Amino acid sequence: MSVYGSPQLTTTVPVRRHYVSDPDASYTGYIREYVAPLSSPVLGKPRHRHIPLPSQTESDTPMIIHPLLRPSRGEKIMELDFARSLSSVRVLGHEGCVNEVATSPPLPSLAIVHPKLPWPIVIQRSGDREWVTVADVVETVWHALQIRDLMTSPSPSLLETQDDASYASCRSMVGRVERRVVHEPRLVYLKGKTRFMGLRAIQGDTWELLVV
Numbered sequence: 537m538s539v540y541g542s543p544q545l546t547t548t549v550p551v552r553r554h555y556v557s558d559p560d561a562s563y564t565g566y567i568r569e570y571v572a573p574l575s576s577p578v579l580g581k582p583r584h585r586h587i588p589l590p591s592q593t594e595s596d597t598p599m600i601i602h603p604l605l606r607p608s609r610g611e612k613i614m615e616l617d618f619a620r621s622l623s624s625v626r627v628l629g630h631e632g633c634v635n636e637v638a639t640s641p642p643l644p645s646l647a648i649v650h651p652k653l654p655w656p657i658v659i660q661r662s663g664d665r666e667w668v669t670v671a672d673v674v675e676t677v678w679h680a681l682q683i684r685d686l687m688t689s690p691s692p693s694l695l696e697t698q699d700d701a702s703y704a705s706c707r708s709m710v711g712r713v714e715r716r717v718v719h720e721p722r723l724v725y726l727k728g729k730t731r732f733m734g735l736r737a738i739q740g741d742t743w744e745l746l747v748v
Contacts, residue, residue: 597641599639599640599641599737599741600639600640601638601639601734601735601737601743602636602637602638602639602640602670603629604627604629604633604634604670605638605670605673605734605735606734606735607733607734607735607736607746608733608734611628612733613627613628613629614626614627614628614674614732615627616674616678616731616732617730617731617732618677618678618681618723618726618730618731618732618747619723619730622674622675622678625674633670634669634670634671634674635669635670635671636669636670637667637668637669637670638659638667638668638669638670638672638673639667639668642666642667642668643667643668643741644660644661644666644667644668645658645659645660645661645668645741646658646659646668646673646741646742646743647659647741647742647743648673648677648735648742648743648744648745649738649742649743649744649745650725650726650744650745650747652725652726652727653722653725653726653745654725656742657676657677657680657681657745658676659672659673659676659677660672660676673735677745680722681721681722681723681726682721682722682723683721683722684719684720684721684722685719685720685722686717686718686719687717687718687719687720687724688716688717688718726747729747729748730747731747731748732745732746732747733746733747733748734746
């Protein structure tokens, strides 16, 4: 884990082509238990839960996250908004720090969860690296949130013809809202909270994604 000195400069997180297109497909630290939906999933209503399996590290080993990924109430070292492109990510620190290991002790994979996300985002080491890096975390989470899923949502025609009050009343009545099946990026599960604020340790190799 690097120690940041006084010199500060702005760097851009490099974009690599390698990422996990389906983050939860090969993660061996989780078992996903599905509840078969009768129709397309309704936005914001997860259909399965996650059962964590044994950690990759000793239970008494404290896990430390890289400063770029650490929650902070002050000025953020890394500016990351998942609603914007990867090229917009800015890092205040030494050039190349995004290629440092993401955790100490280092891990070959880790999982990131969020209360609104119905699946864990699995971060795996890239290329010929032994451990997950900060760049792996940033890129994999960003790409995972851009994946489009089939969801049901209110029809745009209804939104255009109803004011807020009548639409809210209409939504409360079963069967009154016309819905359609659309492809939406998984980012919509976060309900507009797209700015990265850090990762909070939960248990083992699992971290909670903090966004505002």
